[in-house]
Amino acid sequence: MSVEVINPWSGEVEYRYDYQGAESVESALAHAHAAFPAWSALSLDERAVFVRRIAAAMRQHRERIAAIMTAEMGKLRREALAEIEKSAAACDYYAAHAGDYLRDQAIPTEATRSYVSYEPLGCVFAVMPWNFPVWQVFRFLAPALMAGNVALLKHATNVPRCADAIAEMLVLAGVPEGVFGVLHIGNDMAAKVIADPRVHAVTLTGSERAGRSVASTAGQHLKKCVMELGGSDPFVVLDDADLDKTVPVAISSRFANAGQTCIAAKRFIVTAGIADEFVRRFVEAASELQIGDPNADGTNLAPMVRADLREELHAQVQRSIEAGAKPLLGCAPGQGASHYPASILDRVAPGMPAYDEELFGPVASVIRVKDEAEAVRVANDTVFGLGASVWTRDKARGEGVARRLRAGACFVNALVRSDVRLPFGGTKSSGFGRELAEHGIHEFMNIKTIYVD
CATH class of the missing domain: 3.40.309.10 (Aldehyde Dehydrogenase; Chain A, domain 2)
Structure with missing residues (x-):
């Protein structure tokens, strides 16, 4: 399928591209699956080096990324630059604080030793919207990477170059191949990706209708999911x-x-x-x-x-x-x-x-x-x-x-906003699960009890 990206300001066609085929999607899944063992085996300090490099690359290339955001979804340039900085700051935040959030938690019991440990799940598949085409991605990606997960992104169809620019920043940061991949696919193929056994969790930001569809598919295949949906x-x-x-x-x-x-x-x-x-x-x-x-x-x-x-x-x-x-x-x-x-x-x-x-x-x-x-x-x-x-x-x-x-x-007496230091998410038809802060990094982890008699 061929897709046209139309500039919201000029009304002109900005870009044309084709959806990826089954062979390309299979390659991305295979690369993510192969990358997980080595990435998750790195220490937190080692992963933090890569995540801080991503932040640095974002800041270095902020003007170019902002221009893409403005052309594809019409965002004001100053808002685009602020979004890029916020995304970079989220990378720095999780690089600094993931160690505190993921350390073993001792629980007193009658055992010699009992505690909770946090282990990554594997590949997180993200379905992201166009309205904050950089921040929405890093809101899940920064904690997911620091937790030791790998990720695949299906971005909104009208912001393909935003997705590619994010992928480029990870390449510039030296992140190993397969740790993050972009899929330019439609909804039918996205459902197949969710169903794939190499995908272990799903996160979506979007409409209530999209959330019901993706959560239903994830539930059918027993995949953990986080849904950040609409609001009034x-x-x-x-x-x-x-x-x-x-x-x-x-x-x-x-x-x-x-x-x-x-x-x-x-x-x-x-x-x-x-x-x-x-x-x-x-x-x-x-x-x-x-x-x-x-x-x-x-x-x-x-x-x-x-x-x-x-x-x-x-x-x-x-x-x-x-x-x-x-x-x-x-x-x-x-x-x-x-x-x-x-x-x-x-x-x-x-x-x-x-x-x-x-x-x-x-x-x-x-x-x-x-x-x-x-x-x-x-x-x-x-x-x-x-x-x-x-x-x-x-x-x-x-x-x-x-x-x-x-x-x-x-x-x-303050503007409602997302803050990396505070959990973010909704209730009722606005979704379930949380992003950001300590709560967000725990969403896509195996919260594991260890009991030593």
Whole structure:
């Protein structure tokens, strides 16, 4: 099958390539299987040398990688550079801390000695999305490599050169052949890779639909898996919130990466006493965001990645307006190939797509509530549970609300984000398992009990 990669800014074909055939996939599986014994036998210090070299290569070639990211998925250049640095920092972090996370854990029992040890599983197969084409990969790859696993990557079809650039960085770092490989394949072949006995675990970041499919296949073949899926994160603004601080973060949280972020704030749940002023300031700030060339330093809103996804988003917006939502800003496609302006819907209510569904693009849903209790109820009234934030001048109050929100991560007076030092993942239809921190490196290990009488 031939695939076209279209530049989201220009609408022109950026690149064409063909899916790999069965013979090429078999070769990649064989190389990964052959590389595992030697890679896993290295000491942590020896693996850390390679992982730090990967970080150095990423930083050395950051401009070239950023240009690829911008061309393939439309990411603003400054956001691309920040993503590359974050990925390199994750490599450095795990190189420094994996020894602490993987040391034997003594457990007192009646035995002479009893403890837990951590052993790598083998080959981890990753199915990764386009929205953070470098960070999403390193979020699993850095801990997987330090743990002694090897990896195969099926990246999104519209970011093939991002995948190849990552592979090149590992080659430049001297990582042995077979430790990491890229598969340019479709979903049918991906299912066969999951089923292959040489693959021992699966990780996916993507939509709920993709997660159900991949998790089902992994389950049929008894493969451990981690699923990081969609989100419709609540941004809860209480009556005592500091709007000077809240509104700028609301803008960043909704419109960074053109709103194409699983942990972006999507539902702005605002209590009555502050709603009018929040909305006024929010609209005013969002109106300053203008789509432009992602390579230009002054551009503050990127195009969406694909025209078909823009049309899906606009259909959700139209249905919400027809159901009674009030368009305050934007809410109509731009003139470019996949351009959609910063948009705000007010008076969003249950039964509207803007309330019930994930809007994966630069559209904010404002939901007005009477008080804190209703804010918590509405925040939890979703099938998703990835991230959430609470805004209040009273930190103790904010922490209390955060404890009542059903999500994998809750931030008080701060932007929801992934941090290599903290576990990342969701609950409900946002998936299961954790990435990052100590929890992430343990996901793809055999947690082994050793008992000596």
